[in-house]
Amino acid sequence: MEPSTRLASIQLNNATISFDDRFTLSEIDWTIEPHQHWVITGANGSGKSALAAALAGVGKIEAGTVQGLPERVGLVSFEVQAELIAEELKKDDADIMDVVSLGTPVSEMIFEHCEDAELAYELVEKFGLTTLLDRAFRKLSTGETRKVMLIRALANKPDLLILDEPFDGLDVDTLAMLQAHLASIIESVPMVMVLNRFDEMPDFITHVAYLDKDRPDPAQENKKQGNRARREGGRLAFTVDRQDEAAFNELYQLLHLKTTDLSVPEADPAHQLPALDPNQPLVKLKQATIKYGDTVIVDSLDWTIERGQHWQLSGPNGSGKTCVLSLITGDHPQCYTNDIFVFGFQRGNGESIWQIKQFIGYVSTALQWEYRVSTSCRNVIISGFFDSIGVYTKSTDNQQKIADQWLDLLGMKTRADQPFNKLSYGDQRLLLIARAMVKHPPLLILDEPCLGLDDMNRQLVLALIEKICEGKETTVLYVNHHTEDRIKEIDNHLTLDKNH
Amino acid sequence: MANYFNTLPLREQLAQLAKCRFMYSSEFADGVDALKGKKMVVIGCGAQGLNQGLNLRDSGLDVSYALRPEAIAQKRQSWKNASENGFVVGTYEELIPTADIVLNLTPDKQHTAVVNAVMPLMKEGACLSYSHGFNIVEEGMQVRDDLTVIMVAPKCPGSEVRAEYVRGFGVPTLIAVHEANDPKGEGLALAKAYAVGTGGHKAGVLMSSFIAEVKSDLMGEQTILCGMLQTGSILCFDKMIEEGIEPGYASKLIQYGWENITEALKYGGVTNMLDRLSNPAKIKAFDLAEELKDIMRPLYNKHQDDIMSGHFSRTMMEDWANDDANLLKWRADTAETNFEKTPASDVEISEQEFFDNGILMVAMVKAGVELAFETMTAAGIIAESAYYESLHETPLIANTIARKKLYEMNATISDTAEYGCYLYNHACVPLLADFMKGIKSDVIGKGLDLDDNGVDNARLIDVNDALRAHPVEAVGAVLRGHMADMKKIV
Numbered sequence: 001m002e003p004s005t006r007l008a009s010i011q012l013n014n015a016t017i018s019f020d021d022r023f024t025l026s027e028i029d030w031t032i033e034p035h036q037h038w039v040i041t042g043a044n045g046s047g048k049s050a051l052a053a054a055l056a057g058v059g060k061i062e063a064g065t066v067q068g069l070p071e072r073v074g075l076v077s078f079e080v081q082a083e084l085i086a087e088e089l090k091k092d093d094a095d096i097m098d099v100v101s102l103g104t105p106v107s108e109m110i111f112e113h114c115e116d117a118e119l120a121y122e123l124v125e126k127f128g129l130t131t132l133l134d135r136a137f138r139k140l141s142t143g144e145t146r147k148v149m150l151i152r153a154l155a156n157k158p159d160l161l162i163l164d165e166p167f168d169g170l171d172v173d174t175l176a177m178l179q180a181h182l183a184s185i186i187e188s189v190p191m192v193m194v195l196n197r198f199d200e201m202p203d204f205i206t207h208v209a210y211l212d213k214d215r216p217d218p219a220q221e222n223k224k225q226g227n228r229a230r231r232e233g234g235r236l237a238f239t240v241d242r243q244d245e246a247a248f249n250e251l252y253q254l255l256h257l258k259t260t261d262l263s264v265p266e267a268d269p270a271h272q273l274p275a276l277d278p279n280q281p282l283v284k285l286k287q288a289t290i291k292y293g294d295t296v297i298v299d300s301l302d303w304t305i306e307r308g309q310h311w312q313l314s315g316p317n318g319s320g321k322t323c324v325l326s327l328i329t330g331d332h333p334q335c336y337t338n339d340i341f342v343f344g345f346q347r348g349n350g351e352s353i354w355q356i357k358q359f360i361g362y363v364s365t366a367l368q369w370e371y372r373v374s375t376s377c378r379n380v381i382i383s384g385f386f387d388s389i390g391v392y393t394k395s396t397d398n399q400q401k402i403a404d405q406w407l408d409l410l411g412m413k414t415r416a417d418q419p420f421n422k423l424s425y426g427d428q429r430l431l432l433i434a435r436a437m438v439k440h441p442p443l444l445i446l447d448e449p450c451l452g453l454d455d456m457n458r459q460l461v462l463a464l465i466e467k468i469c470e471g472k473e474t475t476v477l478y479v480n481h482h483t484e485d486r487i488k489e490i491d492n493h494l495t496l497d498k499n500h
Numbered sequence: 501m502a503n504y505f506n507t508l509p510l511r512e513q514l515a516q517l518a519k520c521r522f523m524y525s526s527e528f529a530d531g532v533d534a535l536k537g538k539k540m541v542v543i544g545c546g547a548q549g550l551n552q553g554l555n556l557r558d559s560g561l562d563v564s565y566a567l568r569p570e571a572i573a574q575k576r577q578s579w580k581n582a583s584e585n586g587f588v589v590g591t592y593e594e595l596i597p598t599a600d601i602v603l604n605l606t607p608d609k610q611h612t613a614v615v616n617a618v619m620p621l622m623k624e625g626a627c628l629s630y631s632h633g634f635n636i637v638e639e640g641m642q643v644r645d646d647l648t649v650i651m652v653a654p655k656c657p658g659s660e661v662r663a664e665y666v667r668g669f670g671v672p673t674l675i676a677v678h679e680a681n682d683p684k685g686e687g688l689a690l691a692k693a694y695a696v697g698t699g700g701h702k703a704g705v706l707m708s709s710f711i712a713e714v715k716s717d718l719m720g721e722q723t724i725l726c727g728m729l730q731t732g733s734i735l736c737f738d739k740m741i742e743e744g745i746e747p748g749y750a751s752k753l754i755q756y757g758w759e760n761i762t763e764a765l766k767y768g769g770v771t772n773m774l775d776r777l778s779n780p781a782k783i784k785a786f787d788l789a790e791e792l793k794d795i796m797r798p799l800y801n802k803h804q805d806d807i808m809s810g811h812f813s814r815t816m817m818e819d820w821a822n823d824d825a826n827l828l829k830w831r832a833d834t835a836e837t838n839f840e841k842t843p844a845s846d847v848e849i850s851e852q853e854f855f856d857n858g859i860l861m862v863a864m865v866k867a868g869v870e871l872a873f874e875t876m877t878a879a880g881i882i883a884e885s886a887y888y889e890s891l892h893e894t895p896l897i898a899n900t901i902a903r904k905k906l907y908e909m910n911a912t913i914s915d916t917a918e919y920g921c922y923l924y925n926h927a928c929v930p931l932l933a934d935f936m937k938g939i940k941s942d943v944i945g946k947g948l949d950l951d952d953n954g955v956d957n958a959r960l961i962d963v964n965d966a967l968r969a970h971p972v973e974a975v976g977a978v979l980r981g982h983m984a985d986m987k988k989i990v
Contacts, residue, residue: 057780208753293584333584333586336557350536351560352558352559352560353558353559354668355560370666370667383668386668388667388668389667392702433584
């Protein structure tokens with residue numbers, strides 16, 4: 001038989017595929033070239049297994065096209081495994097009135113439709129199933145069943161091998177053996193694997209596809225309740241060539257953030273902020289005005305931010321968004337000529353800016369540009385306790401521990417001691433968000449947190465912000481000039497117009 | 501007015517010169533309390549005036565600006581600086597009588613006129629503050645007996661004073677109390693609170709005297725800090741052109757070279773700077789520096805002698821009276837040097853290459869730092885002061901050259917420093933003419949051309965011992981240790 005090099009590429013063009021009328025993958029664009037080996041990964045519930053199964057012809061194409069699917073596809077997955085077991089049990093039921101069924105023996109399962117018996121024998125031996133060949137398939141353990149399925153698929157000499165979480169439940173030796181065998185056949189068969197853990201990814205994998213789970217629209221969700229509407233899968237958000245090391249690392253982090261059970265680390269109990277009067281607003285600007293010479297940037301703005309009231313501030317470039325923020329943070333010199341109440345202080349009465357800043361976590365592109373000290377990733381997070389750029393105060397063991405928990409959450413644990421300025425732009429942004437949140441401030445200001453980031457890093461930042469919004473004690477003030485980057489928890493909007 | 505220093509007996513002169521102590525963080529536990537609720541009025545709204553004022557206000561203090569009526573009427577830059585930043589701005593007559601502390605942050609040459617104008621307006625028992633002691637020490641300004649006179653001198657350009665504060669840090673700061681004017685004994689408390697208000701306490705504060713500040717500051721800025729870097733830039737550039745080095749490369753090697761090599765100085769003193777070289781290059785740099793020190797020692801002595809005797813300040817004040825004729829001519833001459841006129845190319849030079857191809861520059865920095873330190877300490881200035889005014893500030897000045905060459909350096913430093921820099925340069929360039937004849941591109945521009953890096957063991961040990969045994973290294977190690985404690989984990 002010719003090796004699979006004769007295969008043309010597999011192409012999904014704007015394909016919408018439904019599965020049992022209950023689950024849909026929409027608008028998938030994906031091309032698998034011969035000799036590529038892919039891993040599909042993504043958020044939980046995004047439809048990774050469904051996408052893999054679609055390559056085996058599972059599902060109904062509702063729109064778009066799917067071309068070049070090979071005839072002989074080996075598919076190993078929990079779903080197929082479960083189906084086989086179910087079938088075996090059914091046979092058992094059917095025979096219950098007659099004699100006790102032994103079920104299909106393992107040897108039949110393996111050799112019945114086998115293309116390469118010699119290989120099958122070899123694998124049976126390698127997988128240590130020799131003594132189990134006469135046993136009934138349904139009597140096997142889950143791990144053993146999985147091995148049988150792998151042997152079936154491999155010995156069937158498929159033109160495309162689809163392995164959905166193939167390494168789950170395998171012991172260390174078997175895992176190594178399987179990895180080695182897969183590595184030995186990469187020239188003859190393209191592979192697509194579903195994997196949730198990057199560290200299991202074999203070296204021969206050339207590409208990674210990431211399925212993103214869009215946040216469900218709450219209104220839609222409500223409607224769905226009761227009428228069991230079909231569930232939407234994620235979109236195929238990115239494909240990454242493994243050669244692209246930077247993109248590959250970002251994908252690793254994104255997956256980590258999307259799938260980790262870790263939540264935002266606690267505040268430092270030894271670093272308590274002064275208590276705020278719960279009856280006072282966090283911020284109250286009265287007739288706030290900023291002007292340079294005769295140019296008025298902000299004109300008579302009244303704005304009150306109550307505790308727990310998330311806000312989105314938008315407006316075109318030059319409408320003074322950042323100016324308004326800097327009145328709140330105390331970074332604008334004209335905060336002394338305006339009527340500003342922040343965190344219990346009427347500005348200009350002998351308070352210092354550090355008394356104001358302690359209540360605020362702040363992230364912006366400008367901050368990132370200004371953060372030019374050569375310091376470690378861990379210290380960047382620790383600096384959030386002191387509102388400084390760089391660390392000039394001795395930090396406590398607990399503060400260091402909290403910083404490490406944040407690094408863990410970001411999937412950057414191993415990079416704690418690396419210099420901040422050597423990180424990618426997106427990683428720097430993530431660290432600065434962690435820095436802003438580390439003290440659990442009453443007000444978190446995110447000034448265009450996705451600005452200058454590519455799509456993957458945008459996803460990363462939004463994933464982190466979402467994690468943060470799960471907590472309740474921080475009021476979020478989110479600034480951007482796009483309306484599409486919305487955070488669902490935010491329902492107060494202030495739009496500034498260009499005055500000048 | 502007589503030169504104040506010269507009116508003191510020798511033992512008092514020596515006692516004042518010897519004042520310099522690195523203060524402990526615990527000495528700033530009271531924060532800005534001594535200035536809380538007091539009215540601070542700044543005179544002058546240039547880089548120091550504006551940025552110190554912004555810091556003090558952000559520290560919760562009451563700051564306003566007194567400007568001359570014409571600056572207000574004509575809406576000059578100083579008026580714009582102050583009013584656009586939301587400060588109260590008024591005339592001397594309006595604001596000085598209300599002030600508890602008047603911050604004189606005008607250039608040296610305006611001090612006499614400014615102080616004479618504000619003194620009669622100041623209320624009984626108020627405080628007058630300087631950021632440089634020239635007016636008191638060299639011009640002998642006599643301040644009213646009931647007024648407290650202090651100095652708070654951030655050892656950085658005004659823009660840095662602000663930038664470091666905003667980062668949550670500060671810049672090293674020198675404070676002093678003029679003992680002849682401390683009627684209530686509150687001078688030190690006010691100076692400490694002021695240093696906290698600008699953020700200086702986070703970076704380290706030196707307790708010094710007006711005299712030690714002036715005499716060491718003048719010496720440092722004229723010789724190693726500005727003079728040596730200017731002379732070195734011009735000589736090294738011209739030599740490289742003579743040796744056929746590509747002009748854009750030569751320009752870049754010098755413009756950014758000072759900054760790169762003195763960064764090593766900042767971290768580990770002269771020893772570390774030379775340790776960045778290969779062994780043969782280190783021995784070469786050491787020998788060149790020894791030669792340079794022998795040639796330049798009389799010049800350093802002359803600068804220090806003229807500063808101590810008051811000759812320097814007298815001649816400079818004569819130039820002030822002559823509409824800055826010398827200063828302006830020298831400034832124009834500098835703009836016409838080949839180095840200044842040749843733009844740096846965009847060729848890539850690695851950090852190590854600045855050392856390898858700039859052996860002569862390393863030697864010049866070593867010679868200048870050590871000579872300035874030796875000359876200052878021989879004249880009675882305490883080692884701590886001498887360290888700050890030689891080695892410590894060299895990287896700060898080198899940064900200004902990296903930004904925009906000599907123009908930027910001279911624009912950033914005070915007129916007094918600029919004047920001293922030109923004096924030094926005019927004497928030093930001809931002084932080094934013979935020495936420069938023997939210089940080839942192996943020590944400036946190309947790096948040593950060697951088959952291997954072998955050296956004689958005994959010779960290397962001698963050189964390493966000599967480097968480490970210099971007294972600037974001993975005091976430097978202690979002071980850098982303090983600074984590291986302050987900065988901790990920057």
